Amino acid sequence: MIRLTRKAEFCAAHFYHNPAFSAEENRLMFGKCANLQGHGHNYVLEVTIAGEPDPATGMLLDLKELKEIIEREVMARMDHRSLNHEVPELAGKIPTCENVAIVIWNLLAPCITRGQLDRVRLYESPELYVDCTPDSRPDAGRTSGGKSA
Numbered sequence: 092m093i094r095l096t097r098k099a100e101f102c103a104a105h106f107y108h109n110p111a112f113s114a115e116e117n118r119l120m121f122g123k124c125a126n127l128q129g130h131g132h133n134y135v136l137e138v139t140i141a142g143e144p145d146p147a148t149g150m151l152l153d154l155k156e157l158k159e160i161i162e163r164e165v166m167a168r169m170d171h172r173s174l175n176h177e178v179p180e181l182a183g184k185i186p187t188c189e190n191v192a193i194v195i196w197n198l199l200a201p202c203i204t205r206g207q208l209d210r211v212r213l214y215e216s217p218e219l220y221v222d223c224t225p226d227s228r229p230d231a232g233r234t235s236g237g238k239s240a
Contacts, residue, residue, distance in 0.1 A: 092141055093142065094210075095140045095152060095154075095157075095206070096138065096139040096140075096210075097137070097138050097154065097158060097161060098136065098138075099135075099136045099162075099165065100133060101133075101136065102131060102171055103131065103174050104172070104175075105130070105132075105173065105175055105186040106125065106127055106128070107124040107185050107186075108121070108127065109185060132215050134169075134191075134213060134214060134215060135213075135214035136195065136211070136212070136214075137211070137213075138157065138195075138210075139208075139209045139210040139211075140206040140207065140208060141206055141208075141209035142205060142207060143206075151206045152203070152206055160199060160202045163202075164195075164199055164202060165199070168180070168198070169191075174186035174191065178194070180194045180197070181194055188213055188221045189223075191213060192213040192221045192223040195211050195213065196223045199211065209224065210223065210224050
């Protein structure tokens with residue numbers, strides 16, 4: 092099996108807020124990330140496709156097609172946006188790195204025409220990233236993406 096990874100970068104703002112918590116509980120739980128004015132990140136996204144190369148082309152998936160899928164499904168929705176207010180797929184969710192990675196997975200998976208989506212790695216900063224894989228998504232029986240640091 093071959094794994095092919097494409098990288099993309101986008102800038103977005105967010106804040107953490109659980110409406111079931113009081114203002115004090117939000118502050119205690121989320122610290123400076125609870126500031127309702129938000130803050131921004133330069134996210135780095137890695138999308139990995141797994142499968143066997145096409146014998147006729149030698150490619151698992153045309154890189155141009157993968158770039159177009161990422162542009163359409165992720166960049167157009169999230170780049171230079173407020174994740175809390177402008178991304179419908181995150182409505183009602185706290186836009187943690189974990190939740191954003193799961194949303195990205197759910198946007199990309201149906202669009203992959205050759206091979207299969209193997210991993211979504213989302214860096215919130217150089218020191219923090221989350222891996223979302225087929226067996227780590229909540230709908231696959233777990234509660235969160237595999238956070239690594």
